[in-house]
Amino acid sequence: MKFMRLIVAGFRRKKIRTVLTLLSIAVAFILFGLLAAIRQALSQGVDVAGADRLVVRHKVSIIQQLPGSYEADMEQIDGVSDATHSSWFGGIYQEPANFFPQFPVQPEEYLAMYPEFLLPEDQKQEWFRTRTAAVAGRATAERFGWSVGDKIPIQATAWTRNGGQKLWDFDLVGIYDGAEQGTDTTQFLFHYDYFDEARDFGQGSVGWYIVRVAEPDDAVRIATAIDGEFANSPAETKAETEGAFVQGFADQIGNIGAIIQAIVGAVFFTILLVAGNTMAQSVRERTGEFAVLKAVGFTDTHVLSLVLMEALAVAALGGFVGLGISWFIISLGDPTGGLLPIFYFPRKDMAVGVGLVIALGLLTGLLPALQARQLRIADALRRL
Amino acid sequence: MSDNGSLVSVRDATKTFRRGSEEIRVLERLDLDVPEGEFLALMGPSGSGKSTLLNLIAGLDRPTDGSVTVAGERIDRLSRTKLAAWRARHVGLVFQFYNLLPVLTAERNVELPLLLTHLSRAQRKKHVDTALGVVGLTHRKGHYPRTLSGGEQQRVGIARGIVTDPTLLLADEPTGDLDRKSGDEILELLTALNREHNKTIVMVTHDPHAARRATRVLHMSEGKLSQEAAE
Ligand SMILES: Nc1ncnc2c1ncn2[C@@H]1O[C@H](COP(=O)(O)OP(=O)(O)OP(=O)(O)O)[C@@H](O)[C@H]1O
Numbered sequence A: 001m002k003f004m005r006l007i008v009a010g011f012r013r014k015k016i017r018t019v020l021t022l023l024s025i026a027v028a029f030i031l032f033g034l035l036a037a038i039r040q041a042l043s044q045g046v047d048v049a050g051a052d053r054l055v056v057r058h059k060v061s062i063i064q065q066l067p068g069s070y071e072a073d074m075e076q077i078d079g080v081s082d083a084t085h086s087s088w089f090g091g092i093y094q095e096p097a098n099f100f101p102q103f104p105v106q107p108e109e110y111l112a113m114y115p116e117f118l119l120p121e122d123q124k125q126e127w128f129r130t131r132t133a134a135v136a137g138r139a140t141a142e143r144f145g146w147s148v149g150d151k152i153p154i155q156a157t158a159w160t161r162n163g164g165q166k167l168w169d170f171d172l173v174g175i176y177d178g179a180e181q182g183t184d185t186t187q188f189l190f191h192y193d194y195f196d197e198a199r200d201f202g203q204g205s206v207g208w209y210i211v212r213v214a215e216p217d218d219a220v221r222i223a224t225a226i227d228g229e230f231a232n233s234p235a236e237t238k239a240e241t242e243g244a245f246v247q248g249f250a251d252q253i254g255n256i257g258a259i260i261q262a263i264v265g266a267v268f269f270t271i272l273l274v275a276g277n278t279m280a281q282s283v284r285e286r287t288g289e290f291a292v293l294k295a296v297g298f299t300d301t302h303v304l305s306l307v308l309m310e311a312l313a314v315a316a317l318g319g320f321v322g323l324g325i326s327w328f329i330i331s332l333g334d335p336t337g338g339l340l341p342i343f344y345f346p347r348k349d350m351a352v353g354v355g356l357v358i359a360l361g362l363l364t365g366l367l368p369a370l371q372a373r374q375l376r377i378a379d380a381l382r383r384l
Numbered sequence B: 001m002s003d004n005g006s007l008v009s010v011r012d013a014t015k016t017f018r019r020g021s022e023e024i025r026v027l028e029r030l031d032l033d034v035p036e037g038e039f040l041a042l043m044g045p046s047g048s049g050k051s052t053l054l055n056l057i058a059g060l061d062r063p064t065d066g067s068v069t070v071a072g073e074r075i076d077r078l079s080r081t082k083l084a085a086w087r088a089r090h091v092g093l094v095f096q097f098y099n100l101l102p103v104l105t106a107e108r109n110v111e112l113p114l115l116l117t118h119l120s121r122a123q124r125k126k127h128v129d130t131a132l133g134v135v136g137l138t139h140r141k142g143h144y145p146r147t148l149s150g151g152e153q154q155r156v157g158i159a160r161g162i163v164t165d166p167t168l169l170l171a172d173e174p175t176g177d178l179d180r181k182s183g184d185e186i187l188e189l190l191t192a193l194n195r196e197h198n199k200t201i202v203m204v205t206h207d208p209h210a211a212r213r214a215t216r217v218l219h220m221s222e223g224k225l226s227q228e229a230a231e
């Protein structure tokens, strides 16, 4: 584009001002990217929750145990295609700060329930075969430098072994990956049967159930049916969609999403004023130049587009550099060393970022562009 | 051409400006004909309306009343957009303060009017080289305006004015900001453009010495023109 050179040449006009403007835009977009990743990390799971899965927990709280016999009852309910269970182990690996979730599960059923957990066939078979075997998600395995074949000792906090022993030893036989970017790869999974037999107390109880429904549209009706089935029993249930269940967890840490949105909003409002003011000033200083362009035959529309394109170019340069830097920082992984295991730049927010770049360019360029368009040559030349 | 054979023909042109409640009459029912191939100098005291008249001929402004016809076209009736396209095709402008874009090299400044044409990059370069050759600045084409002398900058300004090979070349005090020697060089150049390239030129000037180069000199005062034979 032959006019592009004209725009790019304009950047050299006031180099320091251009660089400072670009920097402030870039910083805003770095912040935007990082906050997007943090918000995603905090609400992890909500977006990737299976629409066809329900979580059934004790009506009073998730801490309360449910009888293991419910699985068979639930599978009888019309519309339920599968059910399995999981429990909270809550052990400590080396030190309490090394937190990651550990679940005793029924391996075959659990993997069938979560097809997004990808485990190589041979590791899968090895896990199914060996009672003391466990598998870990990629994120956790990498965090602690584990590899297949390692022995993983875990200290029980609640679930002591027969005789009050705290130490549980597991053989790591597999490492699973997530099918999607948001899949939770922090879990540590081992045999429920081994756990149930070896634990000190609570035999036969489970933490919660995961239920697959045949028709996601039917989820609410089935949840009601499940709760009805166990109403007035010693252990009443609360069934909800996986999304709602995960959201419930996320809400416990406050409405982080809204806070982050407010911060991003304030930052962009400031940037809009800063970049808009710079643009307006730069166009005002060039009144004579625009008059000359018009005098040699540039139309009002040409001049309008030149200014708009310049504003867009500034926004794009600063914005994409900022998005690029935040993407790079995010790709280095969880900055907290474990608190935000799922740390990535959500594609949706990347699209929002691109939209913000364009909006910033248009908004900062619009008024100066209209002014440049209105400019009357004869008047402007007199003012030179 | 207009009916009387002039390239430019201004009829009954009145121009008034508004300054608050005050109305300033700058041109008063003014008539002017510029035949093709003429080198016309407009003189007159400051504020007499010379620039205003030149702007009307250049299509930079419109008369409050009356008509401006250039090469058979009533340019006072063209829309702003059409007028811009018309300017690009028909007029070359030279300013007192050169008005070059400081961020562009001499070459790129001269190229500006050509960006509006359908010429290819190679064709544009050819035209730019020709125009810079005419003003004798081929060797400085990569230089930025601030590294050029006033006279050189004005030559770049003239090259920009002629690069589209316009019908009319209009210059508002082209030597007003130059010393005698550089001014003479510019006048030499304009004379050559008029004689050898048959460019019709209208030049506003305060300098009688400069006006002497023209084929005709008109004096302006109080919004009217009066004849004066070139010496
Ligand atoms: N856009 C405008 N608004 C108001 N008044 C104007 C405008 N343009 C010109 N004038 C007035 O019209 C008169 C003539 O101006 P013009 O620039 O044509 O004079 P000039 O003969 O070119 O003078 P100079 O030799 O100083 O350049 C002046 O009094 C000027 O103040």
Ligand SMILES: [Mg+2]
Binding pocket: B050, B051, B052, B172
């Ligand atoms: Mg003037």
